[in-house]
Amino acid sequence: MPPIEHTHPVPALAGLLLTITLGLAGPAAADDDGRSMPRQVPKAYTSECGSCHLAFPPGALPAASWKHIMAGLDKHYGSNASLDDATTRQLDSWLQAHAGTWKRVGETPAQDRITRSAWFQRKHRQVRDAVWAHNSVKSPANCGACHPGAERGDFDDDHLKIPPGLPLHLRWAWFD
């Protein structure tokens, strides 16, 4: 009986596996998902925009929203978040380059708030108001309260945590 011919299928399979592995694990996937962080994040973005709130993934808002936000940093949702001109310009162009272009981020949400986007509200439709108001959450902008990987742009449903002290009757959204 002749030996089974392996030469062709094996490299092809290896190639396929390699492609899948790179596609899933590598940062190449980042650009396909507006919630992930781009490969290159300016230091100033993390230090300036990540002090008072999570350094949100730029893909979470459309370019027009980032434009408004960067033009009004002196009145930034009730806080003065002004930057020097050079940093403002640097972050503005980075945000424009990485803003959300995918279909569901196409519309500018009310007040340019990520939390007012249709996709955000749909994703969180099971989360009761009492959860947002809970002391260990405080605000829907506090992504890390439930998404421990938020700083890395990991918002996977399978990686959720329950905010400490959240009463049992409010936890069912986590298991849905």
Added chain:
Amino acid sequence: MQLRSRLLKPAAALLLAAVTNAAAAAETTAAAQLEYWSAQAGTPGQAARGQAFFASKHGGEWSCASCHGTPPAREGRHATTGKSISPLAPAFNPRGFSDSARSDKWFRRNCKDVLNRECSAGEKADVLAYLLQLKP
């Protein structure tokens, strides 16, 4: 603003760098900044006045303590976003007030949030005197 007493003397900076291995982070200290703002104000910062200033509202919705806590010796929490803030008092946070550009930036932003204007040199000196008094 001219560079002066807020900067560590080079020898002291080298020594500090050798000891803490944090040359890049330690460009100044809270004590040096207290000295600087006191000189600018023409009067030494007063801890008791700083404490009252820190805990009071000044026409706005927030006081300094709204986010930094009272006393600011533990982690604070941003009043709207809930994000944690490193302890403000330098004895509880080695990075605190070690970079004058960073301190200036946060004084500028946060004073505008709390007072709707920038803080005076005297107010900054008072707050620094208060913060330096907080010890473990």
